Each structure stands twice: as structure tokens, then as C-alpha cells.
Amino acid sequence: IISFLIGCSSLTFTPKPYVDPVLRPAYDTWVDECVERGIRYKREVSKIDSILYEPLEEGYWGRCYGNRVTISNIAISPIDEFTLKLVVFHELGHCAFDYDHYEYGIDIMNSVLLENDIVLYHYFWDKFLVEDYFHKYISKRERRKLQKN
Secondary structure (H helix, E strand, C coil): CHHHHHHHHHHHCCCCCEECCCCHHHHHHHHHHHHHCCCCHHHHHCCCCEEEEECCCCCCCEEEECCEEEEECCCCCCCCHHHHHHHHHHHHHHHCCCCCCCCCCCCCCCCCCCHHHHHHHHHHHHHHHHHHHHHCCCCHHHHHHHHHC
């Protein structure tokens, strides 16, 4: 019986990524926004092993590669909560939602983030940036259907 229960629980278990404590508030905000919109985020992040706060090469604020998200501890101060949140959302857009860059104006998925523009992102965050970001969301099942066509 125990073997059966362990086997069944492993089939339904969705692993959570390790999240660096510095990035935990930003990640939790992303999760809260997903929950508020009914997005099954656990399925989306199941392929992500870790979300780390560590050095990246110059010019990068964050990076999503393989099963890892890395936010640069060289480019972003641990006390700059808003920029950490912005970059975490951006990288999870790539890793969890398969978003591409969107290079037209102020957008969470814009790959060019000038330090002088951070104030604009902060101002427009609740006004339209977050809604636009989640409005682009398509479930994994729907993405697969679109890829087949």
C-alpha cells in the first residue's frame, strides 16, 4: 500500500523551483498575480529547477537558460525590490510562459531596459504593464496546439 501511495504521489507531484531568498518576494508577487488570474503557474514552472541571484556577464540583468533563471547580483542591488521584480517577471515570461521579447516601447518583455526608464516602468506597472503581460499568456496545452498547426 505504501509503495502504491508513493508511486501515485510522485505522479501528481509538481516540483517547485528553488528560489533565492533575495528573489522570493518578486517570485511570490508573480505567483500571486498568476493565482489572481487563474493561471496554473505550477505546471508552467515545473521545468524550472532554480531561480538564482548570482553574477552574470556584463550587460545582462537576468537570463533564462535551460532549467535555470539567473538574476544578476552585479547589475541589481538586493534592496532594489522593484527592479528585481521587473527582471524576475521578464525572465519567467521566457522560462515559464515561452514569451519572446517585445521591443516596442515600455513592456515587461522588452529586452532593452535602460536604467533611466525604470521610473517609467514603476509608474506604469499597475496601470497597464502587468495586465498586458498576463494578457499575452497562453496555456501550455494551447501553445502545443498552436505549434502543431
